[in-house]
Amino acid sequence: MKQDYSLAPKSEIDSTEFETVADVVPLYPNSSQLNETFAELERSLPFVEDESWGNLLRFTDNLTAPLHRWFLFKEGYSYKLVDKILDRFDLPGKSSAILDPFSGSGTTLLAAQKRGIPSVGLEINPFAAFxxxxxxxxxxxxxxxxxxxxxxxxxxxxxxxxxxxxxxxxxxxxxxxxxxxxxxxxxxxxxxxxxxxxxxxxxxxxxxxxxxxxxxxxxxxxxxxxxxxxxxxxxxxxxxxxxxxxxxxxxxxxxxxxxxxxxxxxPQTNVIQGDARDLDSVLDQHEISDQFGLILYSPPYPNNxxxxxxxxxxxxxxxxxxxxxxxxxxxxxxxxxxPSCSFPETHCLKDNVALREVYQLVEKMAKCPDIGEPGSRARVRAPKVIRGYFDDVYLMLEQQKIRLKTSGYIICVVGNSRHGNLHVRADTIIAKIGQAIGLELVEIRVARHRQSRSQQVQKLRESLVVFQKNN
Ligand SMILES: C[S@@+](CC[C@H](N)C(=O)[O-])C[C@H]1O[C@@H](n2cnc3c(N)ncnc32)[C@H](O)[C@@H]1O
Structure with missing residues (x-):
């Protein structure tokens, strides 16, 4: 589904109503009840704790590596992460190319290039694409x-x-x-x-x-x-x-x-300025017809x-x-x-029967009374971020599935976040959305636990959510 946010007229965007504080009724579970709901749900998911991957989620190695060190892009991961993934997962076919739909400073692409693998990067920010x-x-x-x-x-x-x-x-x-x-x-x-x-x-x-x-x-x-x-x-x-x-x-x-x-x-390496949620049509416009053996990326985290x-x-x-x-x-x-601007609302999770369970989880988070201090701006804005974020996750995964070869992998590196005292488990929700659209969830490899500033929120995981396409 193509979302053209750029064309939404200002009046239309600004008239999108934020949820009012009065809407956040205590009928919805508080953060400790949600912790229990997620703990129960996560018992059935293939979590693998492996902190040996932790340092690979930081940019530090790139600071001294040729080419990577030309610009400090703090939010990037290490080129060694890409190497480790390529050593571990067999890509389907010898000619498999790699796609990074959130290519940032180009870490995935440079690491692929060094190993002689063709790759494509998509990036919305024109400076990062450059x-x-x-x-x-x-x-x-x-x-x-x-x-x-x-x-x-x-x-x-x-x-x-x-x-x-x-x-x-x-x-x-x-x-x-x-x-x-x-x-x-x-x-x-x-x-x-x-x-x-x-x-x-x-x-x-x-x-x-x-x-x-x-x-x-x-x-x-x-x-x-x-x-x-x-x-x-x-x-x-x-x-x-x-x-x-x-x-x-x-x-x-x-x-x-x-x-x-x-x-x-x-090998051929292309970097395109474009929106990961419109992946298929952006690649078509650039006459890239490939299906990819590995789609490896780190999207923005739901952390403002x-x-x-x-x-x-x-x-x-x-x-x-x-x-x-x-x-x-x-x-x-x-x-x-x-929440830096008023995004137009979408209802992708709500409108899809296969995503009912995920939609309900997201709504419980968006309406959690612990999402921010009563009357605070955070309390008004965080529900929009949470709803918009997981609708975008759905849009990106749907697009990636179209461009993934059978037996190929999607590996999404993502961190959980905190809004008020609400713990937003992005890795779990992404895993559930991927499953609901027909991807096989191979594992959720937890690479790091970051301390949260809130006493009431457990440590925040940073994980690799690994999917495979079976048909
Ligand atoms: C975590 S960074 C990726 C860092 C990258 N892995 C690296 O090592 O340099 C996420 C990137 O997603 C980009 N981004 C945000 N929205 C996007 C969208 N709709 N489509 C494509 N890229 C987007 C951001 O500009 C940012 O560069």
């Missing part, structure tokens, strides 16, 4: 050219007048002291003015966007960008450092290639995290967004894991 695309096209640029162009950009002192993008954060001297935001913009314009290839400009732009945290007091901290005073460096120095990391990796990879240690034949907010400086400074209206439209196309 990041994944450039990293997976590392072989298209010569390090010597990049080095030469870097020095010409750094020497360019002609600065035709240019206005900073409208984003207020970029105008805030507290975050960007000493004119650093203006300086970043000048460097970006100097890159765009160079009479060199588009590829060279893209690599330099990536290095520039990776510099934002080096030159500002902004720090990505969970779902917020926070002020964090620390040592920062001037933008030219940051751009130079970041480009040199890229050049170093390219030189090493070329050398390995000459020694025959790098895969001589680089909004990627368009966290990566707003990269989006605006990179020129991927030019107005607040475009920003809002991007938000409206993101997975409904956050």
């Amino acid at each position: 990041l994944g695309r450039i990293k997976t096209q590392w072989y298209r640029i010569e390090p010597e050219i990049l080095e030469k162009e870097l020095s010409l950009v750094l020497q360019d002192n002609e600065h035709p007048p240019a206005n900073l993008p409208a984003l207020s954060t970029l105008h805030n001297n507290k975050y960007f002291p000493n004119g650093h935001a203006d300086e970043l913009l000048k460097l970006r314009n100097a890159i765009l003015r160079r009479p060199c290839s588009q590829e060279t400009k893209d690599f330099l732009l990536l290095a520039l966007l990776a510099s934002i945290e080096d030159v500002s007091y902004l720090h990505k901290d969970g779902r917020l960008l926070r002020f964090f005073q620390r040592d920062i460096i001037p933008p030219k120095e940051a751009l130079s450092n970041r480009t040199k990391i890229i050049i170093e990796d390219l030189e090493n990879l070329i050398q390995q290639d000459e020694n025959g240690t790098q895969n001589p034949c680089i 995290f909004d990627y368009s907010e966290i990566y707003k400086c990269e989006l605006w400074l990179g020129g991927f967004l030019n107005s607040y209206e475009e920003w809002r439209n991007l938000r409206l196309r993101t997975f409904r894991s956050h």
Whole structure:
């Protein structure tokens, strides 16, 4: 089912009513009763506790790995996770390709590329799609050219007048002291003015966007960008450092290639900017007819995290967004894991008889009296997040099933979350939705338990939900 959120007129979206506090009646189970319901339900599910996978759900390994280290994408997983999965699960047929419908910084795609496996990534955020695309096209640029162009950009002192993008954060001297935001913009314009290839400009732009945290007091901290005073460096120095990391990796990879240690034949890797809930039609539009042997990804978790907010400086400074209206439209196309905008309502679980049990569980969570303090904004917003999130899970899994080969695997890496004192077990609900649409649930591998800030909520699992398609 195609959901075109971008086209919903503002008046229609804003008129969507939030549930009022009065609607949350105590007829619905409280959080401890829901804990019991889930404990009972989970006894019949194939949970496997395996904390040896825990570190693989973090970006840490990527910080020192060639190509992966070009940009700190905190929410990404380790490339070693992809290796471990490929070692463990046999993909159907020798020519199976891999799909990551939430490709973020491109971890899955780069790891697949290294093993000679073709892959496709879908990503809604244009900055993240750019990041994944450039990293997976590392072989298209010569390090010597990049080095030469870097020095010409750094020497360019002609600065035709240019206005900073409208984003207020970029105008805030507290975050960007000493004119650093203006300086970043000048460097970006100097890159765009160079009479060199588009590829060279893209690599330099990536290095520039990776510099934002080096030159500002902004720090990505969970779902917020926070002020964090620390040592920062001037933008030219940051751009130079970041480009040199890229050049170093390219030189090493070329050398390995000459020694025959790098895969001589680089497999096809595509990164498409698109919505994972429209997977089939997006792939059709790009003339990708493949069915995939493995669909491996980590969607946004139901934890109020909004990627368009966290990566707003990269989006605006990179020129991927030019107005607040475009920003809002991007938000409206993101997975409904956050309450940053009023998403149109859908009723996918409600309208599907096979999903009755899941629908009732989701409704019990959405109406749980412990979802937030009475009268709080959280109490009004969390039910919308929960309902929207699991409708989106249904939409994405339906689409993935269409593009999965028989005997192929879907592996969804997801974390549970807390809303007020309500524990939202995303792994369990995703497992139930997958089963209800006809996928075989192979296992729910629990890789980590994260401490919740609420005493009343148990530790939050982070799991791999593994499905296989049998027909
Ligand atoms: C957890 S991150 C993926 C990180 C990735 N595994 C990595 O290692 O870099 C989730 C990604 O989903 C993207 N996303 C959100 N809504 C989406 C949608 N509707 N379709 C496709 N991607 C979406 C976000 O922009 C974000 O980059």
